[in-house]
Amino acid sequence: MMDGHEVTVVDNFFTGRKRNVEHWIGHENFELINHDVVEPLYIEVDQIYHLASPASPPSYMYNPIKTLKTNTIGTLNMLGLAKRVGARLLLASTSEVYGDPEVHPQTEDYWGHVNPIGPRACYDEGKRVAETMCYAYMKQEGVEVRVARIFNTFGPRMHMNDGRVVSNFILQALQGEPLTVYGSGSQTRAFQYVSDLVNGLVALMNSNVSSPVNLGNPEEHTILEFAQLIKNLVGSGSEIQFLSEAQDDPQKRKPDIKKAKLMLGWEPVVPLEEGLNKAIHYFRKELEYQANNQYIPKPKPARVKRGRTRRS
Numbered sequence: 001m002m003d004g005h006e007v008t009v010v011d012n013f014f015t016g017r018k019r020n021v022e023h024w025i026g027h028e029n030f031e032l033i034n035h036d037v038v039e040p041l042y043i044e045v046d047q048i049y050h051l052a053s054p055a056s057p058p059s060y061m062y063n064p065i066k067t068l069k070t071n072t073i074g075t076l077n078m079l080g081l082a083k084r085v086g087a088r089l090l091l092a093s094t095s096e097v098y099g100d101p102e103v104h105p106q107t108e109d110y111w112g113h114v115n116p117i118g119p120r121a122c123y124d125e126g127k128r129v130a131e132t133m134c135y136a137y138m139k140q141e142g143v144e145v146r147v148a149r150i151f152n153t154f155g156p157r158m159h160m161n162d163g164r165v166v167s168n169f170i171l172q173a174l175q176g177e178p179l180t181v182y183g184s185g186s187q188t189r190a191f192q193y194v195s196d197l198v199n200g201l202v203a204l205m206n207s208n209v210s211s212p213v214n215l216g217n218p219e220e221h222t223i224l225e226f227a228q229l230i231k232n233l234v235g236s237g238s239e240i241q242f243l244s245e246a247q248d249d250p251q252k253r254k255p256d257i258k259k260a261k262l263m264l265g266w267e268p269v270v271p272l273e274e275g276l277n278k279a280i281h282y283f284r285k286e287l288e289y290q291a292n293n294q295y296i297p298k299p300k301p302a303r304v305k306r307g308r309t310r311r312s
């Protein structure tokens, strides 16, 4: 919008919130539509960032059929729209297409190791078939597609109940609650800050690269190291609590970003601690906001019947 583009945001608010975009409401280049992509959408656009789908494991497992419909029927609808209006479509795919990877770090030519009937399948397989659909529309109908395989991302405007590790650990540390590590904490992840991802998505959309591209920060940590780091940054005395391991939890994950560097000239620039401090600041404010804005119904005064004095 700052570059002069008109932006239409389409959201069913399943995991999103109006508050995340309220500062744009009223801007001449901005429009917000309450719509679910599982239903067809008729608008005129040049580019489609197809970001729809819950992305946090607890959210996508909450209603696996809805997650599947969003990623299959929703993707077909968006590709249909792209075909009708001649728009370019960028699919937000995921590092989860690599499943519990046997190749490390993960390169785009790795086909992945996904359990097709496990609890994560609705998302993993949903995104895999969404990629397949993109390339079918590209080959059969000539639709221009871009596919970003997004690795773990965090930042301000995440929902307090998101359930992913970054928001969980920060909120637990801020509230003096135990940091919940699933399993031994030896599993690894690499976390990128949201502004790096946004820059990567825009660069990919406007590039001529139609094959999948990893977008992530290659700095890898164990989840236990990550818990310690967040505790230290918050200055929290919280304990670390070990809970049972999540089923099919990928044990190692780290993007190989050579392709993005070479073909998009993109790489993450926000250091992990700087990004985490911004997220900590945001969640601190969210806790204050919640404390001040919770709707607590006031007890109603008992209804007194205004009786007319009766004369006997």
Ligand SMILES: O=c1ccn([C@@H]2O[C@H](COP(=O)(O)OP(=O)(O)O[C@H]3OC[C@@H](O)[C@H](O)[C@H]3O)[C@@H](O)[C@H]2O)c(=O)[nH]1
Pocket: 055, 056, 057, 093, 094, 095, 096, 150, 151, 152, 153, 163, 164, 165, 166, 168, 169, 180, 181, 182, 183, 187, 189, 223, 246, 249, 250
């Ligand atoms: O409270 C928690 C939450 C999570 N974890 C662990 O932390 C690791 C990361 O978990 P998250 O839920 O943040 O995210 P995951 O890596 O499992 O999935 C994510 O991967 C890439 C994205 O595309 C997806 O949006 C998201 O599904 C996992 O090993 C998980 O078991 C904890 O130890 N404690």
